[in-house]
Amino acid sequence: MILSRYLFIGMLLLFAIGFAVAPLVLIRIIAPRRPTPHKGQTVECGLETQGETWIRFRLQYYIFALLFVVFDVETVFLYPWAASYVSLGWYAFVEMMVFLAMLTVGLVYAWAIGALKWQ
């Protein structure tokens, strides 16, 4: 039945949750806890923490975030296509070129309206 096809996904889900939760539970149980002011500080790559956590981020970041997502997704699609390039043939090649052309239009647009310039 259909359900059995999704059994593996369900098992994977359970395993993934367990993988994340189990260490936390384990630490709760076995680790000794003796908090000091130094231990309670925010860890930031070993540097001294500066200022508040809740600061304003510049709105301009969102364009970089968007562009990052666009090219991230591009890589996600390009990689499996490149890996099975030979067996996919011309159809997939043309499709991929159309996809890349669309992304290029997006990049050209972002460039032309000056979104890539940091002000």
Place this chain on the structure above:
Amino acid sequence: MPTVPVIPSVWPSSSEWFFLSPVLLMAFWGVLVLMLDVLVLRNRTLLSTRAKWLGLTSLVGALAALGLAVGLLWPGVLATDVLSANEEFFNGTIAFDAASALLQVVGIGFLVLVIGLSMTWVFTNEQGEYYALLFWSAVGMILMIEAEEFMTLFVALETMTISIYILTGLETGSKRSSEAALKYLIYGSAASALFLFGLSWVYGLTGTTRLAAVGRALVESRTVEGIGGQWTSGLALLLVLAGFGFKVASVPFHQWTPDVYEGAPAPVTAWIASGSKFASFIAMIKVLMLALGTWSVDTGHLQSPGWVVILSILAAVSMTYGNLAALGQQNFKRMLAYSSIAHSGYLLVGVVAIGVSSQRTEATGAVLYYLCTYGLATLGTFAVAAWLAHDVGSDQIDDLNGLGFRRPVPAFCLAILLLSLIGVPPLAGFFGKMLMFMEALNAGGNGGIALTWLVVVALLNSVVSAFYYVRVLKALYLRQPGPAIGKSFPSGVIWTLVIAAVATVGFGLNPTALLDPLGGAGISLLTSPEPASSGRPVDSNGITQSATVPENPAQTQVPVAPAPSASAR
């Protein structure tokens, strides 16, 4: 059994590309307009010059797409054997039939009028983005009408709505516009999520995303035990209906409508009220009839009353709420927004009629007729709302006072459109309503669900609606002209009004001119393709197999969307 998605490794045939050419042209033209703006015109020309050139370019593109779409309808351009043989069109995701061919002409026709209206004023700095998004929302709209498969339908729906969210907020320097866009986005995203969740339940119950195959699987599940629990069917149905309810602005999902209609630039409002509603209703009919036809009434395996009953209630509530709320409005756009909720109610009566009528194709033709004529009337009335907003700087009904004396032609056209919206014979709105209500009364030979009560509610509502439309008519002809009326009408508004009024009168005097082709479209809209016969060649790599997993050959000869069984209530 599950149909698995396969990668098509053969090129779609040239006739398939040809069939999609209007859509492809519009998608490309959007890019072209955008690039023309950002690479050539922006920073070099004045805003008004830029707007003029971009508008003209867009109009040319939209007219070319319209020409292609009309050309496809020409007898002999697409051989009928190609039309009927092609259930594998683009891997079975897009309907390649007379309904798609005809309805895309209507959709692109709306686009042409909206572009003509947009060219009249410069209300945004982002001219290139504006026209590009109009084109892309039209692409989503047409693909939504043509979709034969849930994922295609959902992607097309989102292409349309996301473009419209941005269009709503594009008016430069208008806080109301941004507010409307935000409200629309938040409500819309929630509704889309519910809709997608519902589709995933349907997929979970049937193992396929194709409308026809879902329909067949659900028909089988009436006799075969165990394909899905009762509660899951009911939940899936409710979620899908919630998604469509938002898109067509029917009552429990209507809260966005007044604010968005009022805040969005008026041409965009016209586009939402005509194009988006048109596509959403057609997609709704297709999904409910082709895929979820079995769920039209409770057949004992569905823990819900079935969509006929649910939609009847939604229709009654939408009509009543929309009309009563419109009664008190002084604001022209808001009044039209509430009246649009009411008209969604009338159209839902038509959708219910398709579910119960013994003449399904006639009922479908009636709904399509109403959608076309209502879309035109809405475009015309919102053209006047746009004129009020941009040239008079107001949106009050009182500012239309005395228009009939100072500007007789536009006022007369507006009067015709308003009378058609009330449903006064012999205008198109009357025949649309009459045909839909007749089909709702025509409850089939099985003596099943008589929708008499619903039709009575609808008729009472038509009477109520006359009050607020007549208030506008009174302002036009019985009041002393105010100072605002000196403003002249731009040609874009005049054209839209005249086209809408002439069509309303013409299709009212001769309804068969529109009803006959739309009835034909209704037939092919409700005819789902037979199971794939794997007649397509496979390339040397042999990747494409038949799309159906060959465990269950007994899929033929099952009527999709069967008549509701004789459970009289």
